[in-house]
Amino acid sequence: MAENITTPSNDEKNIATITHLGGTVFWFIPALVVWVLKKDDSAYLADQSREALNFQITILIAQFVAGLLAIILIGFVLMGIIWLFNFIFCIIAAIATSKGETYRYPLCLRLIN
Numbered sequence: 400m401a402e403n404i405t406t407p408s409n410d411e412k413n414i415a416t417i418t419h420l421g422g423t424v425f426w427f428i429p430a431l432v433v434w435v436l437k438k439d440d441s442a443y444l445a446d447q448s449r450e451a452l453n454f455q456i457t458i459l460i461a462q463f464v465a466g467l468l469a470i471i472l473i474g475f476v477l478m479g480i481i482w483l484f485n486f487i488f489c490i491i492a493a494i495a496t497s498k499g500e501t502y503r504y505p506l507c508l509r510l511i512n
Contacts, residue, residue: 430451434452447501457510465478
């Protein structure tokens with residue numbers, strides 16, 4: 400699915416890094432903003448913001464399911480695990496994009512193409 404993406408500029412790397420890191424605090428909003436504003440300007444930013452957005456939507460769905468499961472108490476454990484999973488993989492993605500690499504999240508629903 401990765402198109403011919405040229406080597407990103409330093410600005411593109413920085414924006415992609417902030418987009419991934421923003422998911423740890425602001426969930427899908429940074430990725431959505433970058434995707435809407437930059438998808439036509441930069442193939443690298445379009446790819447990485449779409450990836451971050453898909454991952455944050457996946458996390459949102461998982462948190463919703465965990466919230467439903469909180470009725471039987473296992474959801475509280477799952478919420479912590481999902482939060483930790485989100486935090487760790489957003490950091491890994493930010494490190495990769497700071498180097499100009501493309502990053503693919505594991506266990507991510509690819510809802511936006």
